[in-house]
Amino acid sequence: MKPIRVIGAGLAGCEAAWQAARLGVPVILCEMKPTRYSPAHKYPGFAELVCSNSLRSAQLSNAVGLLKEEMRRLGSLVIGCADQTQVPAGAALAVDRERFSDLITERIKENPLITVISEEVEEIPSDGVTVVATGPLTDGKMAGAISDLFGGDELSFFDAVAPIVEGDSVDLSVAYFASRYGKGEPTDYLNCPFTREEYDAFYEALLHAELAPLHDFDAEAQKELTVFEGCMPVEVMAKRGYDTLRYGPMKPIGLPDPRTGREPYAVVQLRRENAAGTMYNLVGFQTHLTYGEQKRVFGMIPGLRDASYVRFGVMHRNTYIHSPGRLSPQYETTSRTGLFFAGQMTGVEGYVESASSGLIAGVSAALRARGEKPTGFPASTVIGSLGHYVAEGTIGKFQPMNASFGLLTPLAYKVKGGKRKRNDEYANRSLEMIGELNARLFGDAEKEV
Ligand SMILES: Cc1cc2nc3c(=O)[nH]c(=O)nc-3n(C[C@H](O)[C@H](O)[C@H](O)COP(=O)(O)OP(=O)(O)OC[C@H]3O[C@@H](n4cnc5c(N)ncnc54)[C@H](O)[C@@H]3O)c2cc1C
The missing domain is CATH 2.40.30 (Elongation Factor Tu (Ef-tu); domain 3)
Structure with missing residues (x-):
């Protein structure tokens, strides 16, 4: 089978490469470090956390806590490695950032289906299946190539966002x-x-x-x-x-x-x-x-x-695509089958959210490479709701978005007992869907990272 190409070994790119390999598809992963670093990146390892070392709440009653649990159950590399390198942080999941990056780098490099190439990629490959995951600080020729792909003026370069x-x-x-x-x-x-x-x-x-x-x-x-x-x-x-x-x-x-x-x-x-x-x-x-x-x-x-x-x-500086109408909920471009984007540049916001988009894009790219149709991730799961947000946007100006219960398909019934009880219901519904999705996608595949 022809390998898929993943560009950028950040949070989204590593997750995408890992998931595609889990589905038996060979991957070529291109990363420009250590030859070149963005202004925020300093460490040579993959999946570098450029600022805080926290992956935020670990609780299921919080949307990002539920997102992590969904990803954990879907065999996420990023969450698996975060669990193994965590440091005490109360109700949050925080990691030792160097051990976290080292462990992800090691897992990727020892995976027989993943070939790592150290190079800066300057254009989007014109054929085959590709996942572009070059992050919010993408610049130079790659930023130009992405802008050209979407008609010349479709990237936002600086975010000034209200809560x-x-x-x-x-x-x-x-x-x-x-x-x-x-x-x-x-x-x-x-x-x-x-x-x-x-x-x-x-x-x-x-x-x-x-x-x-x-x-x-x-x-x-x-x-x-x-x-x-x-x-x-x-x-x-x-x-x-x-x-x-x-x-x-x-x-x-x-x-x-x-x-x-x-x-x-x-x-x-x-x-x-x-x-x-x-x-x-x-x-x-x-x-x-x-x-x-x-x-x-x-x-x-x-x-x-x-x-x-x-x-x-x-x-902060933030290069992102005006994705609604241009990307599908599986992060595939609507203009070219087999070309996917993943990570913060798609319009999700945050480490975990970026990795979550890599998970969907990696799975979907692997299915395309196998000649199958990408699977839908339902908007009743947090991971799926982010994909739908990216593809469909909201009423106002499209802006990068964190995980939130507000993005989920509302419950069809009223829940008594306040917000906490309502969020518990969201979590139960979502984890049931994730169980089905997991069985359908991976069957007996190894789930532990
Ligand atoms: C300054 C800053 C601070 C942030 N702080 C936080 C925070 O504290 N908490 C939080 O949750 N989120 C934060 N974010 C938002 C976001 O979660 C992170 O940017 C996250 O790392 C995005 O993941 P990603 O995979 O999309 O991109 P990245 O993790 O940036 O990965 C992109 C990778 O692609 C490589 N690359 C880039 N161009 C090329 C190319 N042409 N060829 C080959 N490789 C290339 C890069 O070297 C990098 O390894 C911050 C963002 C910025 C810009």
Whole structure:
């Protein structure tokens, strides 16, 4: 059988190569390190974690915790190696990053079906089955080749992203539905109203909140981006003066609170992010605060005290495809059968999410190489829901997305006992589907990594 080609031995590329080999398909894996490193990569091993060493929550009641369990049951290389190199981190799965990378490198190199080639690939192969997984810092000729493939202007290079919260975690005894001046559908926006005292406390907290560390290459790009008012981080705007936010993203004009009939002192608007209303975006709140500070400071917004975050705001360089309509839920291009993309560049966000897309792309590429049709991963699983998000997008601008229960097909029935019980139901439903999928795809294949 002709080998499939995987470009990039990061989290997604390693997972894709591993899964294809598990299905008996030979793989050529090309990695440019150690000849060339991106500005964030430093370690010669594969699947390098470029920033935090945490793969986030290990709990099934959390979407990324459930995603890891799904992947574990599907024989994931990345999660298997993370389990074996973990360090104590409370309810999270964190790893010793060098042992993690070394173990993955070793497993890949000793796999008889995988041939590793150390080279920078500058173009997308014109035939055969290929998975491109060159990551969010893809540059040079490969970035040009990807851009050309999608019509010349389809890559985003810098992310200035506002947080997204789960719709049912917003306190509706405080927030209210309304569109400015009554234009459009009132249900498109939820409004969080501030009194003067609440605004003062929030403003002070925002001024002194802790920022995430910035890489040099991000600092340059951020400087350029901040020139555009629409992309300015909310904390930078606050530093311009006490009233800047009240005349900007927190403007209350045209948004009277139906309970008082009066306009509040300030308002944070939440825009519906999907048709089901399970996700809401904090309008104009792109930010560079640390995740912890976003939880603390944005938790002071009336109505968001107990908000669950689908994704936090980020500002960093990020090359990603505008995937809806261009990739299928199996991460295959709709324009060319046999050409797949995987990892952060497809529009998923995070280490685990990137690896999860590699898992689907690797399995699907192997099936193509065997002359079979790629299997669907249902949107009732977290891994499948991310593929569907990438292929279908949401109402607003397409932006990279973390795992979230808000992306799953809603349950067909109401669950009593609160969010935790509802999430347990999501987990039960998903793991049942994963069991069936696993049996169908791998049969008796070795499941332990
Ligand atoms: C600065 C930064 C910090 C981040 N921090 C976090 C974090 O703390 N937590 C989190 O969950 N997510 C984080 N992310 C997001 C994301 O999870 C990671 O970027 C993740 O590594 C993406 O996995 P990937 O497989 O898509 O790409 P990568 O892991 O970057 O892998 C891409 C691989 O392809 C290789 N490559 C690139 N171009 C070529 C080429 N032309 N030919 C051959 N090989 C090539 C690279 O050397 C690399 O090994 C961060 C992203 C960035 C940019």
